[in-house]
Amino acid sequence: MFDTAIIGTGPAGLSAAITLKLHEKSVIWFGSPQMSLKVEKSEKIANYPGVGLISGAELNKRFQDHAAEMGLEPVDKMVTAIMFMNDHYSILADNELYEAKTVLLATGVVSAKGVPGETEYLGRGVSYCATCDGFLYKGKKIAVICGPQRYEHEVAYLAELAEKVYCFATYKDVGPLPENVEMIGPVREITGGMKVASIKLNDGSDLAVDGVFCLRNAVAPSTLLPGLELNGPHIVVDREQKTNLAGCFAAGDCTGRPYQLTKSVGEGNVAAHTIIDYLSESQTK
Numbered sequence: 001m002f003d004t005a006i007i008g009t010g011p012a013g014l015s016a017a018i019t020l021k022l023h024e025k026s027v028i029w030f031g032s033p034q035m036s037l038k039v040e041k042s043e044k045i046a047n048y049p050g051v052g053l054i055s056g057a058e059l060n061k062r063f064q065d066h067a068a069e070m071g072l073e074p075v076d077k078m079v080t081a082i083m084f085m086n087d088h089y090s091i092l093a094d095n096e097l098y099e100a101k102t103v104l105l106a107t108g109v110v111s112a113k114g115v116p117g118e119t120e121y122l123g124r125g126v127s128y129c130a131t132c133d134g135f136l137y138k139g140k141k142i143a144v145i146c147g148p149q150r151y152e153h154e155v156a157y158l159a160e161l162a163e164k165v166y167c168f169a170t171y172k173d174v175g176p177l178p179e180n181v182e183m184i185g186p187v188r189e190i191t192g193g194m195k196v197a198s199i200k201l202n203d204g205s206d207l208a209v210d211g212v213f214c215l216r217n218a219v220a221p222s223t224l225l226p227g228l229e230l231n232g233p234h235i236v237v238d239r240e241q242k243t244n245l246a247g248c249f250a251a252g253d254c255t256g257r258p259y260q261l262t263k264s265v266g267e268g269n270v271a272a273h274t275i276i277d278y279l280s281e282s283q284t285k
Ligand SMILES: Cc1cc2nc3c(=O)[nH]c(=O)nc-3n(C[C@H](O)[C@H](O)[C@H](O)COP(=O)(O)OP(=O)(O)OC[C@H]3O[C@@H](n4cnc5c(N)ncnc54)[C@H](O)[C@@H]3O)c2cc1C
Pocket: 007, 008, 009, 010, 011, 012, 013, 030, 031, 032, 035, 036, 037, 038, 039, 041, 042, 043, 044, 045, 046, 047, 077, 078, 079, 080, 106, 107, 108, 109, 217, 218, 219, 251, 252, 253, 254, 258, 259, 260, 261, 262, 264
């Protein structure tokens, strides 16, 4: 069992991972090794003390280098569910279960609102993981809501299995995809009975499907960890980055505005220190 599972490889997650590593805690760190798309996309950053004017791509590269120097290697998996087990947490990432005494949510703010019906049909036709659940749709019709572009190869993988894939991409410049992939407009709703049966598009049309894959960079906190106290899209934390669940902490954009690098890095650091105290207190109990 790990001391801590960190979800998210943005500045908040990295900051916490560095401090926990320096304190010799065992950490499993989930997220893309490319770190933060948000940082990567920033044209110029002028408010990060000590580095002067810097492009987001350069700063993100420095984050990657710093992680590598510290021997911190992210596990490139999407966490789709976290279960509170009273004295520890079970974390589901790409269909594999991990266990940790504490969890730090550093997932960034989830900009893409889920589609109505998504949470309701999760596990009953809605999936967040192509490699885990794709085989269930061999020869069937499915819909995919894809964005960012880095998940396009998963659309291609699903197209190898399914008879037909309806794909809504949330980005421009969609690359070449197999012939059985038909691009569609925004999905308004996922509908069905006991299981997913169709999707309704914004233009009012319905398409019959057996499943829907939502391939995104993040899962809404309410879906990720039921029972977590939220204020709108944000996770409620105190000044020590504690959430309402014992052993669960949150840092960065996911805890609220301002959405800023230094706030994220600072909160990641505070969370790491609170986690260190929490771990030593639970040891003495
Ligand atoms: C265009 C742009 C310009 C900006 N310019 C500035 C600026 O000049 N100055 C400034 O201070 N701030 C700026 N910001 C804001 C800054 O980028 C954010 O505040 C900061 O990146 C937040 O860090 P974070 O670690 O909280 O989240 P993020 O950077 O969003 O990182 C979260 C990471 O967690 C991963 N993740 C989420 N859910 C999961 C999951 N379930 N499983 C695995 N991984 C997951 C995501 O993929 C992502 O990599 C800018 C943002 C944008 C978009």
